[in-house]
Amino acid sequence: MVEVNNILMVCLGNICRSPVAEGIMKNRLDHYNLNIAVDSAGTSNYHPGENPDLRSTKNALKNGIDISNIVARQFKVQDFDNFDIIYVMDEQNKIDVLNLSRNDTDKSKVKLMLTELPGTSYKNVPDPYFGDEAGFQLVFDLLSEACENVAQRLKHQKTLQKK
Ligand code: 4NP
Secondary structure: OOOOEEEEEOOOOOOOOOHHHHHHHHHHHHOOOOEEEEEEEOOOOOOOOOOHOOOOOOOHHOOOOOOOOOOOOOOOOOOHHHHEEEOOOOOOHHHHHOOOOHHHHHHEEEEEEHHHHOOOOOOOOOOOOOOOHHHHHHHHHHHHHHHHHHHHHHHHHHHHHHH
């Protein structure tokens, strides 16, 4: 079992989906007293240095998560060394990240976020950027459930490791 010490959330712009994923994941890990670092990045260089899209920030805050201080950055090859799991929000993100991978170890770290939500009809976390407010709540709901599942599994693994 690979010990997980840090998790990276990745989308296209790092201003809508992955900052929400970062905020929720941190909240869930805190809830289970897990000392695991979480960061986020975008595959594109569209928005580096920017805070999250205000629609994402407002929607997350409405649901009790503050992501206003997150600053967007672009995914870089060194992220494969710095993170144990790289969750990508959609299949295009996965292609783009895998294109930068150097070996099988890098590749093995990349997972579609919603593989952590078995039973959902969504394969991808839908990009809300060009849509309406409902899209932001859908993103939040999907990520909440997926991150809860991840946190519960990591808690369980840590409990087993202590025994
Ligand atoms: P994100 O959403 O990948 O969830 O951050 C997007 C943000 C910006 C753009 C597209 C998607 N854009 O085209 O600028």
